[in-house]
Amino acid sequence: MKFTRYLLAVPLASALIALAGAGKAEAIVVTFDAGVGFPLSYTESGLTVISLFPASAGHLHMGDTNLDGSPDLYNHGSGCCSSPYEFTYSGGVFTLVSVMLHPFFGVPSDPTTITSSLGVSVLLPGVAVPTLTFFPAGFSGTSFLWDAEDPDFFGDAIIDDLTFTPGGAAIPEPGTMLLLGSGLTGLALRRRRRNR
Numbered sequence: 297m298k299f300t301r302y303l304l305a306v307p308l309a310s311a312l313i314a315l316a317g318a319g320k321a322e323a324i325v326v327t328f329d330a331g332v333g334f335p336l337s338y339t340e341s342g343l344t345v346i347s348l349f350p351a352s353a354g355h356l357h358m359g360d361t362n363l364d365g366s367p368d369l370y371n372h373g374s375g376c377c378s379s380p381y382e383f384t385y386s387g388g389v390f391t392l393v394s395v396m397l398h399p400f401f402g403v404p405s406d407p408t409t410i411t412s413s414l415g416v417s418v419l420l421p422g423v424a425v426p427t428l429t430f431f432p433a434g435f436s437g438t439s440f441l442w443d444a445e446d447p448d449f450f451g452d453a454i455i456d457d458l459t460f461t462p463g464g465a466a467i468p469e470p471g472t473m474l475l476l477g478s479g480l481t482g483l484a485l486r487r488r489r490r491n492r
Contacts, residue, residue: 298312298411302402308440321391321461321462321463322461323344323376323393323459323460323461323464324456324459324460324461324462325341325458325459326340326341326343326457326458326459326460327340327366327456327457328340328358328366328367328456328458329366329367329370330367330370331356331358331359331367331369332358332359332367333358333359334355334357334358335358335483336355336356337356338356338358342385342386342387342462343383343385343386343390343458343460344383344384344385344431345369345381345382345383346381346382347377347378347380347381347382348381348382349376349377349379350380351449352354353377354377354378354379354491356369356378356381357363357369357370357371357375357378358370359371361400361401361454362398362399362400362401362426362454362456363402364398364426366456367456368398368454368455368456369381369454369455369456369465370400370452370453370454371408371442371444371451371452371453371454371455372444372450372451372452372453373443373444373445373448373450373451373452374445374449374450375445378444379443379445379451380441380442380443380444380445381441382439382440382441382442383439383440383441383443383458384438384439385438385460385462385491387462388438388460388462388463389435389436389438389463389464390436390438390460390461390462390463391434391435391436391460391461391462391464392397392412392431392440392458393430393431393459393460393461394430394431394457394458394459395420395428395429395431395450395455395456395457395458395459396426396427396428396429396456396458397421397423397426397427397454397455398423398426398454398455398456398491399423399424399425399426400453400454401455401485403422404422404423404424404454405422405454406422406444406448406451406452406453407420407421407422407447407448407451407453408420408443408444408451409442409443410431410440410441411440411441411443412437412439412440413437413438413439413440414436414437416435416437418431418432418435419447420453422453424428434464436463438463440457462476
């Protein structure tokens with residue numbers, strides 16, 4: 297009888313430890329401060345950015361594009377030489393948390409689209425002043441595509457201080473919490489019956 301209790305306790309303890317660890321992934325901020333000019337790629341803190349326009353012939357636009365004294369990453373449409381940009385992380389799956397959006401040389405930036413490798417898209421708004429923008433919870437993937445030509449082919453946008461966490465969504469899904477709660481309730485009822 298005691299042995300059965302221990303068998304039930306081991307998976308329960310494992311689930312509780314896993315849930316306790318959820319949400320503790322360390323946030324990483326990519327500042328783009330080491331980027332300058334028109335490189336083919338840029339890597340900082342394990343995050344690599346490349347231009348996919350057209351198949352390996354494009355380049356990135358890096359430097360103090362918004363004239364605030366700090367380098368940033370600029371992306372533009374119009375079928376020239378830049379968009380789209382692809383972000384990948386050396387650790388595999390990662391979750392985007394937030395990004396600072398900036399106007400373009402004092403002119404409001406345009407809305408742009410960022411899409412995860414899982415096919416989920418988020419519209420980054422155009423801004424007239426620097427604006428911290430948060431991604432939806434669990435916006436994860438093995439890569440992300442930032443397209444300045446969607447929704448406006450002639451779009452211009454600047455980002456800085458891109459924050460992400462390694463791994464998938466850090467918050468347990470409601471289904472996981474429901475499953476754990478059901479298991480705990482079942483164990484409590486079983487114990488109560490035995491004590492009678």
